[in-house]
Amino acid sequence: METRIGRERAREITDRLPFENAIHTDTIGLAGGLWMLWNSERVDVTPLSNTEQESHAVVKVAELHNMPWVLAGDFNEPLTGEDKFGGRPVSAWHLNLALAEAVKKFTEDAANWNRLHLGNIFEKKKSIMARLNGIQRAISGDLNIAFYHIPTLVRRKRNWILAIKYSTGDWIHEEDGIKDFIRRGFEGVYTSSLLSSSQHNPLVSQWQAKLSEGEKMSISGATSEEEIKSALWSLKPFKVPSPDGLHAGFFQRFWLVVGKLVLEEVEKNFAERKMPEYLNWTHIALIPKVQGPETLGNYRPISL
Known part of the structure; x- marks a missing residue:
């Protein structure tokens, strides 16, 4: 229920009500302040995520008792199209595609909708x-x-790099030349000329830190849904987005819709032990290390 009451006041009230468990969300002015109250012997609730105006949870009833029950409310966002009649499609997310294709199609559809309905x-x-x-x-x-x-x-x-000094002392002023010089410079730093490595076990000193057998088994095993969700929710929701424009908050907010594809993609990466290139795409910013930077070494690259 939306009570428009949050924080300590909400806890003071729900502590006096005949419910064992409660979830509260904060208010936004005169809106928000959602409460979810339940008793564990009658319903099993697994909280997923919360915002000021939304609360997501998995609710199970049938496994606990056979008493009659009813679910009622103002359902503004049904999960599937079968739960409603008419109107707009429930979701622009394409569950029949892989994660990369679904993200690409969604961002294209969102951009078109923004242009056609909002005029950008x-x-x-x-x-x-x-x-x-x-x-x-x-x-x-x-x-x-x-x-x-x-x-x-x-x-x-x-915020602009208007010129950069070459190793010979010559200056590069053309924009394309600066871009190419910076790209080749960092490619040389972060790539290896080693084409192959020996399969023989290297000599390891007894004083050298190494993983125990239990630790090796832990990191080489399959990932669980709880581990993947915990890693996702550990990210700040609205930090700088990836090149596709989607924050971590998008996947947190719409986990019930996109979660299946995210789980499949992560499990596939761990099973194949190979990460697809698109997951490593990112925006790179160059931060000056000194006042008046001149050479490539005067810049530190960071991934946004």
């Missing part, structure tokens, strides 16, 4: 923010225009 909300946001900044500058007066422009120009210049 991201461009509209940029336009609105530009107008608001212009209004703010106008309110501050014409005399302060330079105050706003100078920091913007300085920040913009810092």
Whole structure:
């Protein structure tokens, strides 16, 4: 139920109610504050995830008793199309595809929907923010225009690599030349010229750290659903997304829809002991190590 009451006040109230277990979510102004209350002898509840306005859980009843029960509520998001009549499709997620193809198709459909129905909300946001900044500058007066422009120009210049010095001391100024030089430079750092390795066991000192047999069995065994979910939920929901634009929060929020494909993909990677290339795709940013960086060694790459 949506009570619009959260935090300590919610706990104070539910502690006085005749229920053994409770889940609370925080409020957003006058919205949210969901409560899920239950008794373990009547229903088995496994919480999955929560937000201010949503609570996801697996509920089992039949295994505990044969008493009659009813499920009622305001079901805004049924899981499958068979649970509703008419209206829009339940989900744009394609369960008949592999994870990589499903993500690609979903992002394409979402981009088309954004363009057709919202007129590209991201461009509209940029336009609105530009107008608001212009209004703010106008309110501050014409005399302060330079105050706003100078920091913007300085920040913009810092975010661009306009030139980089080659190992011979020559400078590269062309944009394509800079890109190619940086790419080849880090490829040389992070790739190996070793084409093969010996299968013979290397000599190991008795003082050298090594894995026990139990640890070897633990990391070489198959992954469980609980381990995969625990790893996913350990990620920050809205950190910088991958190149496909999907945060970890997307997979957490829609786990009941996308979870099956995520589990299949992870289990396949561990079984084949090979990670597909698309899972390693990421955005790379170069962070200057010093003021006024000149050479490639003055930059540190980070994966966003």
